Structures are given as C-alpha cells and as structure tokens.
Amino acid sequence: KYLVGRYDLEFLTLPRLKVEDVTIEQGKTATVLVPQTGVLNILPGTPGYGAVFLREGDRLVHVVDLDPSALRHQYRLLPGNYQVVYRSRSANRTEYSTTKDAVIESGRSVTINF
DSSP states (O other): OOOSEEEEEEEOOBSOEEEEEEEEOTTOOOOOOOOOOEEEEEEOSSOEEEEEEEEETTEEEEEEEOOTTOSOEEEEEOSEEEEEEEEETTOOSGGGOEEEEEEEOTTOEEEEEO
C-alpha cells in the first residue's frame, strides 16, 4: 500500500524503465504498463569484452557489460533497438572490436553470433 500522492517509479528491467509522475489516489487503482521483454542471446565463440547499448535517437545508452569469461550471454530486454559491441580477449586493440545491431520485440528472441 502507498500513501496518496505523486510518485516517480523505476522498474528493475534491462534497461531500467522510469515512469514519472504516477498519481496514487485514495481508493483507486493506478495502472502502469510495462512492456513484455524479448530475449537477446549473444554467442561470442571465444571469451572477450563487450557491452549492450540501447539506441535512443542518435545516442547510445549503456545497458549491461558482457561477462568476459562467458561463451554465452542471455538478457531479457525491453523492446527497442540495441547495439552490441564485442572484442575477443586475444585482440589487444580497440580497432578489432565488432559491432552488431539487434531489434528486440516483445516475446521474441534474437541471437547474435560473433
């Protein structure tokens, strides 16, 4: 139960979902819709470094870093356009990084192979 008033909400999704100015009134239910997630599978082939970014217009927003020792990554993400950047652990220069785009839709799965 919440006190009557206005709230800014943050849902612990990937990426974080913020809903501002939600009004809670006495005896009423306030409904906030959270989109169903989709799944992003990343199969790098060899351990390495990387991250997932959300594309918001002309900028990229960091979502999550890849585990450098894992050979498989799986993330449940809110719908949107994402970019995955990856570099093999044996590659010692940034110029060897590879970038791939992914469109995540509710209830769907996308796999990226590096």
